[in-house]
Amino acid sequence: MEGTTVADTAQTATRVVSAADRVQRPQARTLERREAVLQAAMQVFGARGYNKGALVEVAEQAGMTHAGVLHHFGSKEGLLIAVLKYRDGIEVAGVEAREQAEGPSFLSHIIETVAENTHRPGVVQTYAVLSAESVTDGHPAQEYFRDRTTVLREKIAGVLGEVTEGHASRQDLLDAASTLIAVMDGLQVQWLLDPDAVDMPRIVTKTLDELVDRLMSGAAAPSAVERANALVDPTGR
Amino acid sequence: MEGTTVADTAQTATRVVSAADRVQRPQARTLERREAVLQAAMQVFGARGYNKGALVEVAEQAGMTHAGVLHHFGSKEGLLIAVLKYRDGIEVAGVEAREQAEGPSFLSHIIETVAENTHRPGVVQTYAVLSAESVTDGHPAQEYFRDRTTVLREKIAGVLGEVTEGHASRQDLLDAASTLIAVMDGLQVQWLLDPDAVDMPRIVTKTLDELVDRLMSGAAAPSAVERANALVDPTGR
DNA sequence: GCACACTTACTTACAAGTCAGTAAGTCACT
């Protein structure tokens, strides 16, 4: 399978970045082999979950044995962490390509990401499965997801604050951010179970619009429960 | 296998319901033993997930061996299904005690349930973990959660339709229902990871209020992304 | 009201498989 040829050797020296920040110097194709493993792991963990996803399956899909995978990542847990960081890396790279999350335009980035996710169920599944699995006792990705959520909430609240220009309290901003994150995450599960039942981009967009509009208005919506009760008993018991 | 004897023959005529469709009569304490297993299973599956939750642990917590558990439920998968149905049973019983989901008052029931859930992290975790795990390939609870979500969405959309009295289209009602479900599910994960970071009842209530208010108004909120862009470039590029 | 036939509710023991991780060796690059 491996056809490492003379051609490879010629250009290893040309790359400045090659072994720059690595602790140990890897061979020419190492980086792409590691990446192949990471992609395989994303797919397997997404399809089966971290607990049920076996290293042999990851290894097979990356074209090596499971011991080879362990050679690169030390342990299954190490692989998980690497997958998570890799995913972040990809996402950041994607954002950077567009524009690195400058204030208000971060909102359109969110919408775009949701729309894109519609075409990559694998990525969505990996994230949805792992994030929920992470709440189990002693799960290795627990801290990762807790931190990630906190940072994201803070970030979204900040952007919403900019957009609404001081019309809303910090608490309302944080609540709105939590709501938006919850809608995105919750919809993913619904969508994975039944892709035709929900239109993720439309619903997330609507939610965001309503959230911002409400934040701007400064007033809370009337109680839905009271409205409902009034319907049942118009006299107002 | 069947030892149909003369004794049987003598009385088969007396009973209309004969051995053929006999349900199996359990002994006196069987029901509570089964329930002990179900409770143990809820706890273990919640804490560890279905895949990692071992039968031995469930059995231990119920005070028997894992073979005893299999005697009652046939297989691990059978136990999972039983747990899910058991959970529904409890919930239905709770609803019935209050009032069986009559139209508009279903909304206050939702809010009450969310508030109650704040005091039973175990139940929340079981649901959150299993529902997300169910999206993995060939998971035994997949159909259960798909159906459950569909029914719930339809139900909520129906109630929202009653409350808003024809002000909204069916699509908008379904979207609002999906949103509400997503918020509840998504918040649960955030809350499990960091209980102090989100106030579930408050946020769900707010979301419901805003959803109903928006549905009543009939008009969509202005685009948040456009508002944000206007901020960055007020000329309107 | 008691013996007999049979079932239920388990237990212990085991089979069979899966999985992460390790040790030692091979081979290609550098």
Add this chain to the structure above:
DNA sequence: AGTGACTTACTGACTTGTAAGTAAGTGTGC
């Protein structure tokens, strides 16, 4: 020549599920 990238081979810890046995129930006929 030495290090990095593997493979092969193996171990040990866990799994679920099955088989076989046992004690305690349950219902029936007499």
